[in-house]
Amino acid sequence: MADFVVTITNKGRQLEAQQLLYGYGFKISHFVLGSGGHDPGDPLVPLSLDLNALTLPQQFFGPKLIDVATMISTTCPQFTCIAQAGEAVGGISNLGLLATIISVPAGSPTTAPAVHSQFLYAMTNFPLRTKTAFSKETFNVFIRS
Numbered sequence: 001m002a003d004f005v006v007t008i009t010n011k012g013r014q015l016e017a018q019q020l021l022y023g024y025g026f027k028i029s030h031f032v033l034g035s036g037g038h039d040p041g042d043p044l045v046p047l048s049l050d051l052n053a054l055t056l057p058q059q060f061f062g063p064k065l066i067d068v069a070t071m072i073s074t075t076c077p078q079f080t081c082i083a084q085a086g087e088a089v090g091g092i093s094n095l096g097l098l099a100t101i102i103s104v105p106a107g108s109p110t111t112a113p114a115v116h117s118q119f120l121y122a123m124t125n126f127p128l129r130t131k132t133a134f135s136k137e138t139f140n141v142f143i144r145s
Contacts, residue, residue, distance in 0.1 A: 001138040002129075006097055006122035008143065010051045015099070015119065024113065025103035028069065028121055031081040031141070032062030037094025037125030046093065046125040054120055056096035061088035063098050063118065072142075079141040089133045096123040097141060 008016075018024055036057030039045040050057070061083065068080035079097060099121035101113045113119070122143055131137050 001140065003140045003142070004095060004124050004126065005142050005144045006095065006124045007049055007051065008122045009053060009120050011054060011119050012099065012121040015113070015121075022108050022112065023103075023105045024101060024108070026099045026101045026121075028077070028079060028097050029066060029100040030063035030098040030118065031066055031079070031139070032056045032059050032064075032096045032098060032120075033083065033088045033092050034059040034061070034094045034096070035091045035128070038091075038128040043091075043093070043128035046127055049123060049125055051123075053123065056094055056120060056123060058094070059096070060090065061092075062096075066097075076142060081139040081141060083131060083137045083139075085134050085136050088131055088137065091128050091130055092137070093128045094123060094125045095139055095141065097121050097143075 034056045066079045067082045070078050072078045098118045101117050104112045
């Protein structure tokens with residue numbers, strides 16, 4: 001089990017602002033895993049985040065539904081993301097949370113996102129870790145404001 005803090009992407013911040021202005025509804029629903037979060041020259045060093053990314057760099061697993069979402073305080077949600085045995089086998093060094101648009105009010109701009117569409121809401125990079133076909137990996141994920 002590992003704890004990770006994710007940072008909201010620029011697209012996530014943009015849709016949060018539009019949510020306040022236009023009333024879009026979205027929720028964090030899925031997670032993705034990739035192998036693009038570490039320095040290829042030194043796999044123990046995570047790369048700086050590219051918050052302009054629209055997809056998780058070198059994503060190879062997901063989207064998969066988040067297993068558990070809870071509030072650990074009045075302002076801090078926690079998402080538990082589990083890659084079961086046989087899933088996400090290989091080197092993992094980044095994780096992303098996807099949000100799903102659940103509502104778009106009538107009268108929204110023509111550029112409004114489509115209901116059921118997803119976007120990369122938040123992400124994190126970390127040192128390369130290897131997941132075997134027989135292991136289960138649990139990620140407890142928190143959002144950095």
